Amino acid sequence: MNPDTHALAGAYAVNAVTEDERASFETHLEQCPDCRAEVAELRAAAATLTSDVEVTPPPALRASVLSAISQTRQLSPLVETTGTRNPPGTPEASPSSVAAPAQDAPVVDELAARRGRRLQPWLAGVAAAAVIGVATLAWQPWDDADTGQQVTATEQVLRAEDAQRLEQPMGASEIAIVRSPSMKQAVFVADAMPTPPAGRAYQLWFDVPGLGMVSAGMIPTSNATVAVMLKGDASAATGAGITLEPETGSEHPTSDPVALFTFA
């Protein structure tokens, strides 16, 4: 293990990292049980720093919180074959329900509505698109970097000076596209995306003026953190989207987007 990577555990535990450092360290965490344990312990230790500070919030805040939760859907639990992350309760939601991410995010109704409004031109563009085979994946586990100084291609994009990060919730998952215009590349980062239905997978698309939605590759199905290089010229695209497609990928989107990103 690269000692430099380990050393970030403390800063990460207290949120003293940038978003890009967070993304790359979380990818590391997936592979490093030692760091996961250390982060949990250091967070507990940090929490004691304010163990003597108690500020009772005004009663109105309590009422407001309780009113808000009664209108807020809870996320579906993560259902994993490994069984290492069982939640304390196992709500009755069926595993397949996690495939409906739009329902998972009632607090972003406005955002969902905006996505819906964007949907029509999006699909219209798709019809005109002359596209493109199944893209290859450029998914690099961070451990590759441990053996030497080389920085993976995805890491280079995440660290690029002009990297722009667009985030949004998708179900319980935070998903993001980090795009570097100068490198003409973009990386998709997510943790614990909702599991797609059997036989299906998430596919990435670039929204390219004049071409419509162009396949940018498949997202590997994983409960863990994924970082995927989008295939294609990110500087030519004005946005990106994600759809559920057959595992082998589609030439053009065959379902409504589960997420849309608009590049600045």
Place this chain on the structure above:
Amino acid sequence: MVVMAAVGSGDTSLPTAAMGPDLVALLTRAARGDEAAFAELYDATASRLHGLVVRVVRDRAQSEEVTQDAYLDIWRHCTRYDPAKGSPLSWMMTIAHRKAVDRVRSAEASKAREVTYEATTVDREHDSTLEQVEVRLDQQRVRRALASLTDTQRGAVELAYLGGHTHTEVAALLDIPLGTAKTRIRDGLIRLRDTLEVTA
């Protein structure tokens, strides 16, 4: 900072809510949609979480928004609470801290305000003026733990955790190399962990 001016008289109860309601049980019920259980969870933890948020954000109105936001996140995510990631309180404090840090950073970004380093002594003055802060602590224990940190470790940990600065900013504030700030934060937290014998 943690060393408060006011002293709770003779209250030696543990600062965590460990002796209170069973947070794991409440979280489990809340994860099944039990709003009453969530209300109990709120009652058992709100002053700790809000205390942390106020400590980082400072502004009262903004702190209340952040605390509410944190509890909403806790409600949404409690179905996915993973004991391996920490005790319920530690997990909830982590969420609240993240929200608080996000708030101060976005506020900072929008104001693009000049970063002027205020020494930690300023923090201490500020603390003594937080009249609404109730002090209820195992002060000896926390003092002892903090005393086990070197001054440089404590400064780095406090700037990061309570100041909401990134390790890069901490390095700039303390005028130390980047890697050094990272190391001091980690070493300080490890020392704190080992002295307090906290478990995740």
